[in-house]
Amino acid sequence: MRKFAMYGKFKAHPGKGEALAEILLEAAEQCKSVEGCDLYIINVSEDDPDTIWVTELWNDLEAHDASLRNEDAIAMIQRAKPLIAGVEPIKLKPLGGKGF
Template identity: 35%
Template sequence: MYGLIGKIKTLPGQRDALISILIAGVSGMPGCLSYVVAQDSTDANAIWITEVWESKESHKASLTLPSVQQAISKGRPLMAGFGERFETIPVGGQGIHV
């Protein structure tokens, strides 16, 4: 499995709009076991995304899907930049079966 945890910084006041775009653009991603969008609890302009995929290749392939490309295009103008990014190797947990 392949995991990814990343922080996106939004332009002031655009966090909720970007969250809506990201959540709407995630349907039908083959190989995606979990995709969670969360508000940062201390930064009103930051979002954390936690993803679990069957493989790194599944994640890479998802970036070519029309729905994902559309979400990226719509969301990019609301982004101020990126923060931390961590790749992980999920080994289990609720909703994840190895």
């Protein structure tokens, strides 16, 4: 099995970082029951409260993709879209380490 990891950098519209982070924290809570999700952590930039990073680790790419087809996830994405100025996904191939 090949694990899949990703960092997602979300840039919120000015002043909307906190609202976006709240929605992403809801997504993180939902991920606790999503099969195939090993890690889903929400981080905010120390220097810019409108920049939120999501750290993800999945059993595989298919588990990640399946999570995006979930009705609750689709609804959260729709709520978050108006708050987002830009997204930079960074897809990774994890090799190992603590928590892996």
